[in-house]
Amino acid sequence: MDTTSAPSREQLRQAPKVLLHDHLDGGLRPRTVVELADSTGYDGLPTTDVDELGQWFADAADSGSLEKYLETFAHTCGVMQTEDALARVAAEAVEDLADDGVVYAELRYAPELFVERGLSLDAVVKAVTDGVTEGERKARAKGRGIRARQLLCAMRQHARASEIAELTVRHRDTGVAGFDIAGPEAGYPPTRNLDAFEYMRSNNGHFTIHAGEAFGLASIWEAIQHCGAERLGHGVRIADDLKISADGEVQLGRLASFVRDTRIPLELCPSSNVQTGAAPSIAEHPFGLLAKLRFRVTVNTDNRLMSGCSMSSEFAALVDAFGYDWADLQWFTINAMKSAFLDFDQRLDVINNVIKPGYAGLMA
Numbered sequence: 001m002d003t004t005s006a007p008s009r010e011q012l013r014q015a016p017k018v019l020l021h022d023h024l025d026g027g028l029r030p031r032t033v034v035e036l037a038d039s040t041g042y043d044g045l046p047t048t049d050v051d052e053l054g055q056w057f058a059d060a061a062d063s064g065s066l067e068k069y070l071e072t073f074a075h076t077c078g079v080m081q082t083e084d085a086l087a088r089v090a091a092e093a094v095e096d097l098a099d100d101g102v103v104y105a106e107l108r109y110a111p112e113l114f115v116e117r118g119l120s121l122d123a124v125v126k127a128v129t130d131g132v133t134e135g136e137r138k139a140r141a142k143g144r145g146i147r148a149r150q151l152l153c154a155m156r157q158h159a160r161a162s163e164i165a166e167l168t169v170r171h172r173d174t175g176v177a178g179f180d181i182a183g184p185e186a187g188y189p190p191t192r193n194l195d196a197f198e199y200m201r202s203n204n205g206h207f208t209i210h211a212g213e214a215f216g217l218a219s220i221w222e223a224i225q226h227c228g229a230e231r232l233g234h235g236v237r238i239a240d241d242l243k244i245s246a247d248g249e250v251q252l253g254r255l256a257s258f259v260r261d262t263r264i265p266l267e268l269c270p271s272s273n274v275q276t277g278a279a280p281s282i283a284e285h286p287f288g289l290l291a292k293l294r295f296r297v298t299v300n301t302d303n304r305l306m307s308g309c310s311m312s313s314e315f316a317a318l319v320d321a322f323g324y325d326w327a328d329l330q331w332f333t334i335n336a337m338k339s340a341f342l343d344f345d346q347r348l349d350v351i352n353n354v355i356k357p358g359y360a361g362l363m364a
């Protein structure tokens with residue numbers, strides 16, 4: 001790629017982007033964490049200095065282990081136990097994404113983590129729905145169009161997946177686009193929650209599964225072949241099924257072939273993977289190889305607070321590591337939009353009327 005035409009940071013921010021994998025409780029503004037702790041009486045924060053707190057999250061999440069990384073969510077969930085707090089966090093997330101050029105986003109969270117002070121699961125979803133609507137309205141007022149949907153996660157270590165799947169279906173017409181399982185992967189295989197996935201399938205519901213992040217191919221295989229996942233949350237360890245010979249030729253194993261042949265979207269989250277130890281660095285992240293092999297790769301933030309990242313900074317990191325140009329970035333974006341849990345006509349509308357004209361302008 002000609003480096004004189006390398007996308008600038010500001011151009012990357014302006015480019016239309018699609019985000020499928022972003023945790024609501026992993027994307028709070030540090031200032032909001034401090035303010036909500038104060039207004040809701042949460043006294044567990046490691047510091048109430050906004051800058052120090054932002055740094056604390058990044059450092060604490062930078063542990064090389066998913067289990068340690070997940071411990072940091074105690075504080076974000078701790079300040080999100082009221083309807084007002086949930087609505088504020090959701091509205092700010094949508095506004096922040098829109099400011100960063102995201103035109104379609106799926107925000108995920110586990111409703112069961114927000115019931116410590118007596119909210120019902122339905123009240124949690126209703127509060128987030130109100131916040132998302134408010135965020136979309138505020139972004140529109142600033143000339144930043146964004147459509148946002150919710151994905152409801154069940155936590156793998158709890159036993160509430162069927163309840164959360166039912167909650168997902170109950171709220172499917174008011175902004176909840178699908179279901180997921182999150183939390184520690186090792187020791188909690190996807191089939192533990194098979195009933196919930198069967199419920200989703202029998203109700204024509206969408207779901208993705210966190211698989212192939214902290215555990216390997218067995219997890220991906222179960223997620224796809226036993227549970228019927230439409231997409232893989234991370235899925236980065238599908239690279240373990242690629243054999244690279246001395247002359248650089250790559251051979252795909254049967255599972256990798258299946259994932260590529262059936263165009264299963266990989267919700268790849270480069271910075272998060274470096275923090276949890278799933279990849280040694282962005283330059284050595286399997287993203288580059290998987291994209292070269294034409295897997296259906298998508299770019300995602302996972303947790304903007306813990307990784308101190310944004311969609312445009314993830315794009316920038318990939319451009320720096322792999323030399324991607326606008327055509328590549330448009331391809332990742334269209335991959336994501338094709339894979340969204342949104343009606344087909346709406347996906348097409350975003351691709352044809354927002355993404356393609358946006359990139360055409362940047363490539364001109």
Ligand SMILES: O=c1[nH]cnc2c1ncn2[C@H]1C[C@H](O)[C@@H](CO)O1
Binds near residue numbers: 153183213302303
């Ligand atoms: O990367 C992740 N893998 C597994 N679980 C995760 C990841 N990032 C966040 N979570 C968990 C912590 C949150 O509380 C929960 C729902 O958003 O999902």
Ligand SMILES: [Zn+2]
Binds near residue numbers: 021023182210233302
């Ligand atoms: Zn995740």
